[in-house]
Amino acid sequence: MRLLLDKKKQEQLMNAILCKITVGKAAKVCSLSERTIRDWRRAKFSINAKCLYKLCRLSKIDFPKNCELRSDYWYAHKSSLAGMKSVCEKYGSIGGDPEYRKKRWREWWEKEGKYKSKLPITPIKIKKPRFSKELAEFVGIVLGDGGITKTQVRFTLHIKDDKDYGEFISKLTNKLFDVRVAICTSTKYSARIYYVSRKELVSFLVNKVGLKIGSKVGQQIDIPEWIKNNESYSRVCVRGLIDTDGSVFIHKYKVNGKEYRYKKLVFTNYSRPLLDSVFKILVTNGLNPRLSRGVDVCLDSKSDVEQYFKKIGSNNPKHLNKRIK
Numbered sequence: 268m269r270l271l272l273d274k275k276k277q278e279q280l281m282n283a284i285l286c287k288i289t290v291g292k293a294a295k296v297c298s299l300s301e302r303t304i305r306d307w308r309r310a311k312f313s314i315n316a317k318c319l320y321k322l323c324r325l326s327k328i329d330f331p332k333n334c335e336l337r338s339d340y341w342y343a344h345k346s347s348l349a350g351m352k353s354v355c356e357k358y359g360s361i362g363g364d365p366e367y368r369k370k371r372w373r374e375w376w377e378k379e380g381k382y383k384s385k386l387p388i389t390p391i392k393i394k395k396p397r398f399s400k401e402l403a404e405f406v407g408i409v410l411g412d413g414g415i416t417k418t419q420v421r422f423t424l425h426i427k428d429d430k431d432y433g434e435f436i437s438k439l440t441n442k443l444f445d446v447r448v449a450i451c452t453s454t455k456y457s458a459r460i461y462y463v464s465r466k467e468l469v470s471f472l473v474n475k476v477g478l479k480i481g482s483k484v485g486q487q488i489d490i491p492e493w494i495k496n497n498e499s500y501s502r503v504c505v506r507g508l509i510d511t512d513g514s515v516f517i518h519k520y521k522v523n524g525k526e527y528r529y530k531k532l533v534f535t536n537y538s539r540p541l542l543d544s545v546f547k548i549l550v551t552n553g554l555n556p557r558l559s560r561g562v563d564v565c566l567d568s569k570s571d572v573e574q575y576f577k578k579i580g581s582n583n584p585k586h587l588n589k590r591i592k
Contacts, residue, residue: 280328512534529568
């Protein structure tokens with residue numbers, strides 16, 4: 268989601284943040300390039316709301332209130348219509364003489380078109396697994412950093428930090444559905460996109476599993492009931508969610524000149540039903556989570572973080588490495 272701010276307010280906000288942290292550190296926290304952070308500071312582009320929240324929390328600056336949120340590429344439809352109008356005004360009708368095209372099509376149809384076999388185009392079949400812990404973890408991953416369109420399922424991960432976890436997702440997807448996961452790399456945004464283009468997979472995830480096509484925040488999605496009603500499924504689903512949308516970090520503070528350090532675990536999401544479900548599942552597993560700012564579920568104590576990794580665990584090497592450090 269994108270946060271729409273007045274340009275002057277965006278410049279002031281980003282300058283205040285970058286007075287507290289460096290551009291390099293901000294880029295690392297957001298898994299983006301330094302150029303993108305500088306573009307945000309110049310108000311060249313709107314800011315990713317999730318990234319801005321991380322930066323505000325790190326720099327201890329209040330997240331802006333009562334701001335408009337829009338989905339990524341919200342402007343694309345309006346821009347494409349403006350472009351088409353401009354081209355038509357400049358060049359007139361696009362594609363030549365429509366009557367001539369119709370005439371040529373009729374000639375082709377009478378000569379060969381109507382004699383061609385009309386084979387139905389059917390979706391490529393996939394393996395359709397039963398409900399299981401592996402499928403529940405896959406659902407958590409989709410609800411975290413995944414997305415579903417009418418024809419595609421995709422996951423967007425950091426190009427370096429999540430490379431090993433991307434391999435785990437690819438193997439899990441192939442094992443569950445017997446499909447090949449394609450990969451697209453964007454070095455500009457330090458991202459690697461893992462995707463499967465299968466209408467049959469989308470249909471299965473929507474109609475059988477209970478996921479939804481489109482904006483997860485706009486639809487205020489939640490964990491499907493068949494997962495929430497099973498303790499084992501719930502734990503692994505939360506694992507998938509936190510492996511993608513969670514973070515483990517060192518909290519530092521000073522008391523009487525002495526520095527204290529301990530690990531915290533935070534899960535961030537803008538869907539309130541999903542946050543509430545994760546909160547309840549953690550409580551059910553004997554942990555003591557805290558809801559913060561309406562977008563975070565936090566485990567603040569060292570013992571809770573350790574119990575989380577013992578009871579729920581992680582398949583993301585990035586989180587496992589931070590647990591050890």
